[in-house]
Structure formats: C-alpha cells, structure tokens
Amino acid sequence: MRAAPSPSLHGRFDRLLPYLQIAPLALVLFVFLLIPLALIVVVSFWDYDSFRVIPAFVTFNYTEMLGSPTIWRTMWSTVQFTLITLAITGALGFAVAYYIAFYVRSPVMKTIFFMACTIPFLTSNIIRMISWVPFLGRNGLINSMLMDIGLTAEPLDFLLYSRFAVVLVYVYLFTLFMVTPLFNAMSRIDRSIIEAAVDAGASPLQIMFRVVLPLTKTGFAIGSVFVITLVMGDFVTVRLMGGGQSASTGLLITNQISCCNILPPAPMRSCSSSW
Amino acid sequence: MIRHSPLSRALQILMGLFLLFLYGPTITILILSFQGPQGGLTFPLKDASLHWFASLFEVQRVGDFGGSLKRSLILAVLVMFVNVLIAVPAGMALRKGFRGARTLFWLTIASLIVPSILVSLGIGLLFSQTGLGTSWYTSAFGAHLTWTLPFGVLIMIGVFARLNPAYEEAAVDAGATRWQTFRHVTFPIILPNVVGVMLFGFSLSYDEMPRTVLAGGAYNTLPLEIYAMTNNVTTPVLYALGSLTTLVSFAVIATALVLMSIARRRTGGGAALSKPSEET
Numbered sequence: 001m002r003a004a005p006s007p008s009l010h011g012r013f014d015r016l017l018p019y020l021q022i023a024p025l026a027l028v029l030f031v032f033l034l035i036p037l038a039l040i041v042v043v044s045f046w047d048y049d050s051f052r053v054i055p056a057f058v059t060f061n062y063t064e065m066l067g068s069p070t071i072w073r074t075m076w077s078t079v080q081f082t083l084i085t086l087a088i089t090g091a092l093g094f095a096v097a098y099y100i101a102f103y104v105r106s107p108v109m110k111t112i113f114f115m116a117c118t119i120p121f122l123t124s125n126i127i128r129m130i131s132w133v134p135f136l137g138r139n140g141l142i143n144s145m146l147m148d149i150g151l152t153a154e155p156l157d158f159l160l161y162s163r164f165a166v167v168l169v170y171v172y173l174f175t176l177f178m179v180t181p182l183f184n185a186m187s188r189i190d191r192s193i194i195e196a197a198v199d200a201g202a203s204p205l206q207i208m209f210r211v212v213l214p215l216t217k218t219g220f221a222i223g224s225v226f227v228i229t230l231v232m233g234d235f236v237t238v239r240l241m242g243g244g245q246s247a248s249t250g251l252l253i254t255n256q257i258s259c260c261n262i263l264p265p266a267p268m269r270s271c272s273s274s275w
Numbered sequence: 276m277i278r279h280s281p282l283s284r285a286l287q288i289l290m291g292l293f294l295l296f297l298y299g300p301t302i303t304i305l306i307l308s309f310q311g312p313q314g315g316l317t318f319p320l321k322d323a324s325l326h327w328f329a330s331l332f333e334v335q336r337v338g339d340f341g342g343s344l345k346r347s348l349i350l351a352v353l354v355m356f357v358n359v360l361i362a363v364p365a366g367m368a369l370r371k372g373f374r375g376a377r378t379l380f381w382l383t384i385a386s387l388i389v390p391s392i393l394v395s396l397g398i399g400l401l402f403s404q405t406g407l408g409t410s411w412y413t414s415a416f417g418a419h420l421t422w423t424l425p426f427g428v429l430i431m432i433g434v435f436a437r438l439n440p441a442y443e444e445a446a447v448d449a450g451a452t453r454w455q456t457f458r459h460v461t462f463p464i465i466l467p468n469v470v471g472v473m474l475f476g477f478s479l480s481y482d483e484m485p486r487t488v489l490a491g492g493a494y495n496t497l498p499l500e501i502y503a504m505t506n507n508v509t510t511p512v513l514y515a516l517g518s519l520t521t522l523v524s525f526a527v528i529a530t531a532l533v534l535m536s537i538a539r540r541r542t543g544g545g546a547a548l549s550k551p552s553e554e555t
Contacts, residue, residue, distance in 0.1 A: 017368075017371075018367075018368035018371045018372070018373035018376075019368070019373055020364075021364035021365060021367050021368035022364070022365050022368040022369070022373065022376075022379060024360070024361040024364070024365070025361050025362070025364075025365040025379065025383070025424065025428065026379060026382075028361065028417065028420050028421070028424060029379075029382050029383065029386055029421070029424070031417065032394075032398055032417035032418065032420060032421050033382070033385070033386050033389070033394065033397075033421050034382075035397075035401055036394060036396075036397025036398045036400065036401050037389065037393065037394075037397050039397055039400050039401055039404070040393065040396060040397045040400065043400060043404075092289075092293065095286060095289050095290075096289070096290060096293050098286065099283075099286040099287065099289070099290045100290075103283050103286060103287070113290070116294060116297070117293075117294075117297070119525075119528060120297050120298070120301070122474070122475075122478035122479075122482070122524055122527075122528055123301070123478075123482065123520075123521050123524040123525070124481075124482040124498060124501070124517070124520050124521065124524065125482060125484065125498075126484060126498055126501050126502055126505070127301075127304070127501065127516075127517035127520055127521060128300065128301065130304065130501075130505065130513060130514075130517055131300035131301055131303060131304040131514075131517065132300050133316055133317075134300075134303050134304065134307055134316060134317045134318065135299075135300060135303065137316065137317055139315075139317050140317050141303075141317065141318060144318075172296065172297070172300075175293075203280075204280045204282040204283065205282055208282065225388055226388065229388040229389070229390055232390060233389075233390020233391055233392050233393065233485070234485075235392055235485070236484065236485060236502065240505055250390065250392050253392055253393075253396065
C-alpha cells in the first residue's frame with residue numbers, strides 16, 4: 001500500500017487539478033478557434049495575386065470592399081433577412097414555449113413536446129431544406145392545392161427559389177433556438193407570480209403579455225444572439241432556396257473563396273461582416 | 276393554472292401547426308423517396324419502388340455516397356468520444372472555479388456563435404498556410420469540435436450546477452479517494468447527461484456542414500456530398516439519401532434515449548440531481 005501523499009503535495013494537486021481538467025478545452029479552442037480567427041484578420045491585410053496570398057501590409061482589400069455597391073447591397077439584404085427572421089421566430093417561439101410551459105400540465109407531456117421540437121435539430125439541415133422542394137416547386141403541393149381549390153389559375157413562382165423560400169426555411173430551421181431559451185426562462189418563473197396575477201383578475205392575455213413577456217427578456221436575448229449569428233453566417237440556405245436571386249454576406253464569402261483559391265478579399269470581407 | 280380560454284385553444288392549434296410544419300416536410304420526402312423510376316421530384320407517387328435506394332449504392336450515379344457515409348460515421352464517432360472526454364472535465368473545472376474561468380466560459384460561447392463559415396475559413400487558412408493540408412480527420416475534426424464542445428460544456432455546466440455536493444462530501448467523509456468519489460458517486464449520477472453529451476457530439480458532427488466546407492480537404496463528408504449533389508442531381512435519389520440519413524439520425528437519438536433512461540433508472544430516477552434533467 002502506498003503512503004498517503006503529504007498534505008502540501010496534496011494541496012498543490014488540488015489547486016492544479018482544475019487547470020488540468022480545463023487544459024484540453026483551452027487547447028482545442030486556442031488552436032481551432034483563436035488562431036484561425038486571428039489568421040483571418042492578419043491575412044485580410046495581405047497582398048495577393050492569382051495564385052497565392054503574399055505577406056504584406058496593404059489596406060486596399062478594405063477600401064476596395066467599402067467602395068463596392070454590391071457589398072453594401074448584399075449586407076443590407078442580409079440585415080433584412082435577419083430582422084424578418086428574428087421577428088417571426090421570436091413570435092412563434094414565444095407562443096410555442098408559452099404553450100408548453102403553461103398549458104401542458106403533466107411533466108411527461110412537457111418533455112415529449114419539448115423533445116418533439118428539439119429532435120429535428122439533430123438531423124441534417126440540408127436534407128431538411130431539400131424537403132421543402134416538393135411543397136414549394138412549380139408543380140409542388142402548395143401550387144397544385146391552390147389551383148385545385150381555384151384560388152390561383154397559374155402556379156405561383158415566388159414560392160421556391162425566392163426570398164420567401166429563404167425566410168421560410170430560416171424560420172423552419174431556427175425557431176428551435178428561440179423556443180429553448182424562452183422555455184427555460186418561462187420554467188424559471190415562480191408559479192406564485194402567475195397565481196397572484198390570476199387572483200388579481202388578470203385575463204389570460206394579460207398574463208401572457210403583461211406578466212410573462214417582461215420576465216422572459218433574457219430568453220429573447222439569448223435566442224436572438226443565436227438567430228442573428230445563424231442567419232448572418234448562413235450561405236447554404238440562401239444558395240439552395242434563393243435560387244441565385246438572393247444574396248447574403250455568407251454566400252458572398254464562399255463565392256469569393258471558391259472563385260479564387262483562398263484570396264484575401266474573402267477573409268477581409270468576413271472580418272467586416274461579423275464584427 | 277391559467278384557465279382555459281380562446282387563447283389556450285389558439286395556442287393549442289398553433290402548437291399542432293408548428294409540429295406539422297416541423298415534421299411535414301420530412302415525412303413528405305420519406306414518402307417521395309419510394310418514387311418509381313419514372314417519378315419526379317413531387318407528387319404524384321408513380322409505381323412506388325425501392326429504385327432510388329438501389330441507385331444510391333451505384334457509385335457512378337450519385338457520386339461517392341458509400342465513402343462519404345463511412346467518413347462521416349468514423350468522424351462522428353471520433354468527435355463523440357473526444358467531445359465527451361473534454362467536456363466532462365471542463366465542466367468539473369468550471370464548477371470548482373479557477374483563474375481565467377470566465378474567459379474560458381466566454382470563449383466557449385464564442386465558439387458557438389462565431390459564424391461557422393468564418394471558423395471554416397480560418398481553419399482552412401491555418402492548415403493550408405502551414406502546409407499541413409486540410410483533411411476530414413485533422414482540420415475538419417477540429418472544426419467539428421469547435422461546434423460540439425460548446426454544447427457539451429454548457430450541458431455539463433448545467434448538470435454540475437444542479438448536482439448536490441452532499442453526495443460527494445459524504446463519499447469523501449467515508450474515506451473515498453478523489454478517483455473513487457468520481458467513479459462510484461459522481462459519474463453514475465451524471466451518466467444520463469454524459470450519454471446526452473455523446474448524442475449531441477455524434478449528431479452535430481454527423482450533420483455538420485458549414486464548418487466543414489473549407490476545412491474538409493479532398494474527400495467529402497456526407498453533408499458535403501449531399502450539398503454537392505443538390506447542384507447536379509434532380510431525381511428522387513436525393514430524397515432516398517435524405518430518408519436514409521434521417522433514419523440514421525433517428526436511430527442514434529432513439530439509442531441514446533434508451534441508454535439514458537436505463538442509466539437514470541439505475542441511479543434512482545435522477546433523484547441526486549435537484550431537478551429532473553431536461554437537457555435532452
């Protein structure tokens with residue numbers, strides 16, 4: 001049997017332990033997050049020709065970009081996408097979370113509803129996007145339904161490959177990111193507050209908007225951070241659902257990269273779009 | 276506790292529509308993947324068959340489906356284990372507190388919310404500029420960790436925040452070493468959540484695409500292969516592939532849920548955590 005370590009050694013190990021436990025996380029984030037992001041900033045000041053980037057300090061990458069009307073138009077379009085998506089996911093997420101938190105009584109049913117909202121998140125986003133094609137296409141379900149009931153004579157073209165399709169898919173993919181933080185915020189509300197409101201004669205609508213809504217501000221804040229960064233950084237949805245007519249900053253970055261082999265304009269643009 | 280009213284009725288209908296909105300498209304492509312050889316991308320379903328599933332496995336028809344599936348599965352399993360091995364100790368360290376804990380916490384959050392295309396671009400730059408070269412098992416592996424670790428660490432922070440320290444103190448008082456305390460007390464209590472972290476690690480990696488796109492190297496992972504296919508494949512084979520990958524995801528989720536409920540039953544219904552867990 002080994003002798004017990006001396007108290008001082010023991011104490012030192014105790015103090016060191018958290019650092020040992022956190023070290024792998026710190027290492028991964030340093031190598032795969034901090035250095036890459038720093039590198040993007042550095043390379044954005046480099047010169048380039050058709051084949052490679054050349055270490056230097058130039059600023060024309062920035063001046064070129066800031067003078068380009070395409071860039072400004074694209075950024076404006078991205079901001080519009082973000083605001084519309086934020087408004088819809090916020091309202092929808094609030095309603096869904098409110099229903100689960102306050103109208104579903106049994107904890108088992110609560111868990112089932114909550115999981116039903118979460119599970120799609122764990123399946124492929126691209127496949128989920130593609131699965132809208134049979135609905136939105138020219139001969140898709142929605143168009144044939146509208147024509148069958150006689151609402152429209154011609155198939156609607158704006159359904160697929162349009163800004164409408166992009167926003168629809170954003171809402172489809174990202175509402176969960178609102179539901180989760182809002183549901184958490186609502187679960188933490190003290191039930192006696194609600195009871196007090198009921199006793200004081202508040203109507204269900206008043207409880208929803210005057211009592212619960214102000215108490216879920218942090219939930220909205222967290223959800224908004226997710227939705228904003230997801231929409232701002234997206235390029236897949238815009239490419240697949242926008243049909244070449246919609247632009248976004250994320251798509252612009254990928255286009256810059258794919259038409260030239262990792263050239264500075266792309267890194268530079270990404271710096272300015274995200275900070 | 277809030278009485279039923281037109282509002283509750285409206286919310287109930289909205290909830291139903293929302294679930295239909297979430298699952299309708301997935302169910303639709305599941306049905307359409309059984310389209311006959313002459314069928315198109317939308318209804319009607321002509322002569323239901325397994326034609327498109329069969330053509331998935333003919334390499335020349337739809338690209339390298341088998342290879343990309345294999346790479347994605349290997350990568351997802353690797354990420355799953357490495358992710359949980361990093362996230363659990365990190366959660367313990369953050370619970371105890373140390374100098375720089377706040378910085379590391381915010382760095383973890385940053386890893387979650389920095390746009391994926393930037394992470395991908397940065398890692399791609401790093402690996403190409405240093406001459407290491409990008410590949411799915413090096414640079415993409417790291418890119419996936421930047422996406423799965425925040426989920427793992429945040430879940431573990433939540434778990435340890437609810438873990439009553441009395442159980443571990445009792446073990447220490449009874450003479451258990453630090454390792455014994457972890458092995459026989461802490462670990463069994465957190466096991467359901469550890470399985471949850473593994474589920475997230477696997478699923479998020481298996482479906483990851485924006486962070487892989489510039490860091491993936493010469494051989495595609497499955498989501499990249501699908502993304503490439505959307506350019507040039509206009510047959511229901513796409514739906515067959517979609518149905519298949521969705522089934523893989525559902526199988527993984529179901530397995531994890533079964534394992535979690537077994538683990539929970541063994542530790543007495545999670546009574547040691549002050550609140551039944553809701554991470555899943």
